Amino acid sequence: MQNMSKINKRERFFTVGGITKNVTNPDPRSRAWVEVDPKVIEKNSRVLKDFIGEDCLLMAVVKADGYGHGAETVAKAALIGGADSLGVATLEEGIQLRNAGFKCQILILGNLINREEFYTALCWALIPTISGIREAIICNNIAEKNHKKFIVHLKVDTGMTRLGCHCHEAEELISKIDYLENISLKGIYSHLAIADSDQVKNNCKSFTQMQLNRFEKVLNDLGKRNKSLCRHLANSAGTLSDSRLHFDMVRVGLSLYGYFPVNEFGSDLKLKPALKVKARVTLVRDVDKGIGVGYGHFFKTQRKSKLAVVAIGYADGVSRVLSGKISASIDGVLIPQVGAIAMDQMVFDITDKPDIKIGHVLTLLGTDGDVMISPQKWSDLSGSIPWEVLCSFRNRLPRVIT
Numbered sequence: 558m559q560n561m562s563k564i565n566k567r568e569r570f571f572t573v574g575g576i577t578k579n580v581t582n583p584d585p586r587s588r589a590w591v592e593v594d595p596k597v598i599e600k601n602s603r604v605l606k607d608f609i610g611e612d613c614l615l616m617a618v619v620k621a622d623g624y625g626h627g628a629e630t631v632a633k634a635a636l637i638g639g640a641d642s643l644g645v646a647t648l649e650e651g652i653q654l655r656n657a658g659f660k661c662q663i664l665i666l667g668n669l670i671n672r673e674e675f676y677t678a679l680c681w682a683l684i685p686t687i688s689g690i691r692e693a694i695i696c697n698n699i700a701e702k703n704h705k706k707f708i709v710h711l712k713v714d715t716g717m718t719r720l721g722c723h724c725h726e727a728e729e730l731i732s733k734i735d736y737l738e739n740i741s742l743k744g745i746y747s748h749l750a751i752a753d754s755d756q757v758k759n760n761c762k763s764f765t766q767m768q769l770n771r772f773e774k775v776l777n778d779l780g781k782r783n784k785s786l787c788r789h790l791a792n793s794a795g796t797l798s799d800s801r802l803h804f805d806m807v808r809v810g811l812s813l814y815g816y817f818p819v820n821e822f823g824s825d826l827k828l829k830p831a832l833k834v835k836a837r838v839t840l841v842r843d844v845d846k847g848i849g850v851g852y853g854h855f856f857k858t859q860r861k862s863k864l865a866v867v868a869i870g871y872a873d874g875v876s877r878v879l880s881g882k883i884s885a886s887i888d889g890v891l892i893p894q895v896g897a898i899a900m901d902q903m904v905f906d907i908t909d910k911p912d913i914k915i916g917h918v919l920t921l922l923g924t925d926g927d928v929m930i931s932p933q934k935w936s937d938l939s940g941s942i943p944w945e946v947l948c949s950f951r952n953r954l955p956r957v958i959t
């Protein structure tokens with residue numbers, strides 16, 4: 558008898574049999590989500606392609622799952638808009654795109670480490686970046702064994718101090734690579750370190766100018782050989798700031814997604830943000846003056862207030878550092894977030910917009926009517942950069958393609 562009642566208690570708590578059968582999955586828009594408009598990416602790609610002109614190729618950088626937009630969605634839209642190739646950071650990102658059916662050139666911007674990785678890159682026809690003779694020899698051996706030619710790009714370090722061979726080594730290195738029969742060196746490139754904070758146009762002694770000079774010297778020293786290579790140097794900031802940085806190809810990330818790394822450069826271009834972060838109000842409550850809100854009671858109401866609880870938190874990608882600093886938009890009206898941002902929830906003060914109800918949708922990031930809340934705004938408030946803000950929406954939020 559006693560046994561029986563124990564089982565019943567357990568069953569009352571745990572049994573879900575029969576209930577789940579006829580229930581459909583929740584709408585991805587039920588709690589909080591990221592909205593991406595591929596048409597906007599396509600248009601940005603076209604705008605950038607027109608801007609760089611027909612003599613220059615456009616590489617769409619879709620690393621980190623397309624800066625949080627979805628790599629496949631972005632890649633497809635960018636190619637339709639006129640991009641010529643794709644850039645990824647890792648082998649896995651390249652394979653994902655090949656698996657999704659992308660046939661264009663894909664350059665791996667990061668460094669591969671060992672034979673297995675280079676072999677995998679060869680199998681998937683991904684182009685590795687090499688920085689020295691070690692990688693060149695590995696590639697040559699692997700290609701020889703597999704009776705193939707390994708297409709690679711060589712990176713030269715002009716001042717980023719990350720990947721790439723020293724500038725003064727480049728010429729000798731290339732002459733050695735040219736002896737390796739199973740390598741086909743198709744590109745040479747470098748990466749700008751401070752183009753987003755440096756003013757190339759107004760200051761000829763700028764660091765970016767020096768990187769340009771170094772890159773040009775490497776190319777000059779190669780003589781005729783350099784003409785047969787795809788030469789590339791510019792990221793978004795470089796692309797928008799100075800056409801002398803374009804060479805044969807530019808590698809754009811941030812601007813493809815609709816943002817300007819430097820306010821002054823390219824702002825006349827019609828680039829538009831493709832991403833929005835939205836969340837629903839899950840509860841509305843009235844509280845008295847002087848009431849502490851959320852963990853730590855960092856915020857206390859200064860008046861009788863109306864508060865809206867919204868189901869998005871730092872686990873979704875809204876940094877806790879932004880607590881009490883951001884606003885969200887509804888009907889083009891900004892309402893302030895108050896108290897600590899928690900893992901899954903945050904609170905907004907809607908005292909001045911009391912018509913907000915359960916189920917209403919707030920726009921935390923992106924355009925809503927005339928209001929535009931940019932990742933730049935968030936990164937200014939949190940001491941980060943827009944790139945990192947965009948990359949943070951990859952954990953839990955469903956992505957809705959509009």
Ligand SMILES: *Cc1c(COP(=O)(O)O)cnc(C)c1O
Binds near residue numbers: 666791811
């Ligand atoms: C990420 C990356 C880019 C794109 O930079 P944006 O500033 O987002 O345009 C270009 N080149 C390399 C090597 C990169 O790693």
